[in-house]
Amino acid sequence: MSRIILAPMEGLADDLLRGVLTSIGGYDWGICEFVRVSANVLPAKTYERICPELLNGSKTAAGTPMRVQLLGSDPFLMAANAARLVTLNPAGIDLNFGCPAPTVNRHRGGAALLGEPELLNAIAGAVRAVVPVNIPFTAKMRLGIEDTSRAVENAQALVAAGIDELIVHGRTKLDGYRPPARWEWIDRVRAAIDVPLIANGEVWTVEDFRNCQAATGCPDIMIGRGAVADPLLARRVRGEEFDEATGGWAEIRPAVADYWLGVRKKVVPVHAGGRLKQWLAMMRRHYPEAEALYGLLRPIKGAADIDAAMVAEGLLTPERLAA
Numbered sequence: 001m002s003r004i005i006l007a008p009m010e011g012l013a014d015d016l017l018r019g020v021l022t023s024i025g026g027y028d029w030g031i032c033e034f035v036r037v038s039a040n041v042l043p044a045k046t047y048e049r050i051c052p053e054l055l056n057g058s059k060t061a062a063g064t065p066m067r068v069q070l071l072g073s074d075p076f077l078m079a080a081n082a083a084r085l086v087t088l089n090p091a092g093i094d095l096n097f098g099c100p101a102p103t104v105n106r107h108r109g110g111a112a113l114l115g116e117p118e119l120l121n122a123i124a125g126a127v128r129a130v131v132p133v134n135i136p137f138t139a140k141m142r143l144g145i146e147d148t149s150r151a152v153e154n155a156q157a158l159v160a161a162g163i164d165e166l167i168v169h170g171r172t173k174l175d176g177y178r179p180p181a182r183w184e185w186i187d188r189v190r191a192a193i194d195v196p197l198i199a200n201g202e203v204w205t206v207e208d209f210r211n212c213q214a215a216t217g218c219p220d221i222m223i224g225r226g227a228v229a230d231p232l233l234a235r236r237v238r239g240e241e242f243d244e245a246t247g248g249w250a251e252i253r254p255a256v257a258d259y260w261l262g263v264r265k266k267v268v269p270v271h272a273g274g275r276l277k278q279w280l281a282m283m284r285r286h287y288p289e290a291e292a293l294y295g296l297l298r299p300i301k302g303a304a305d306i307d308a309a310m311v312a313e314g315l316l317t318p319e320r321l322a323a
């Protein structure tokens with residue numbers, strides 16, 4: 001049985017969305033958005049803010065393990081932070097060598113390091129030395145900065161440092177998020193290393209999932225935006241079928257209500273609506289019902305007015321909102 005893994009997505013899949021997506025289910029485990037390591041050993045509360053699952057045995061409420069991801073370029077500092085993180089009993093530790101964001105890259109982090117395989121090796125080696133063997137230790141990389149010429153070298157440098165598994169997002173930094181993902185290059189990397197490779201990039205449907213497996217030779221797939229756009233995707237891959245008439249929206253509707261309740265508790269009112277709209281906007285790709293709800297909520301600015309609309313639509317009761 002292949003594994004289906006929920007991708008880290010900073011600014012999108014926070015603990016609330018991870019909570020509802022894993023309650024709908026189908027994911028073996030996931031990774032939280034990156035924790036940036038730049039100048040010091042971060043306090044436990046920073047890790048617990050970004051990955052509150054740490055306070056619940058490193059699992060979401062539904063019981064899906066969530067691993068923690070570190071991003072940084074100083075081997076010593078990365079190892080010191082990993083050692084701190086180990087005391088918090090994470091379900092796993094992952095290193096980020098894929099983030100293309102200019103702010104992150106300016107400080108030499110994420111995908112910017114893909115031109116320095118010896119540094120990748122030094123970072124992963126230093127972290128490996130402090131992570132006990134019972135904690136899964138992985139790295140997630142893009143194929144390169146501007147081209148794929150050093151993809152295999154980078155992957156081998158990470159494997160030589162002792163990572164347990166490698167995750168490859170099939171794009172260069174320059175590719176950004178432009179489709180298609182280069183699955184054939186993931187296959188080349190897989191063939192050149194002797195640890196399991198988890199393939200990632202541009203899986204939106206069950207058909208994509210199967211095509212990605214075939215093209216990469218990887219049974220295990222990590223899904224990012226496709227998991228947000230179709231919360232039932234992992235279950236569809238596992239063979240579940242949903243009522244043609246509803247397309248499965250009936251399964252998702254309660255999760256939308258739960259998500260809004262969570263957002264209302266966590267997010268300041270002025271930003272709350274944007275969070276719900278962001279998710280609904282992504283689900284429009286698959287669900288006309290999400291399109292309709294998005295259309296209804298889009299012009300509504302205030303969080304209290306969205307509360308009222310959610311009640312009017314039958315998604316929530318005033319009692320649940322007040323609880």
Ligand SMILES: Cc1cc2nc3c(=O)[nH]c(=O)nc-3n(C[C@H](O)[C@H](O)[C@H](O)COP(=O)(O)O)c2cc1C
Pocket residue numbers: 007008009010011012032033034069096097098099140169200201202203222223224225226
């Ligand atoms: C909004 C957003 C935030 C992301 N944040 C992270 C991150 O914190 N760490 C990371 O390794 N990758 C991050 N990624 C990359 C995804 O994990 C994934 O590699 C990428 O979206 C390709 O997979 P997909 O086509 O299934 O979405 C992010 C992607 C998006 C769209």
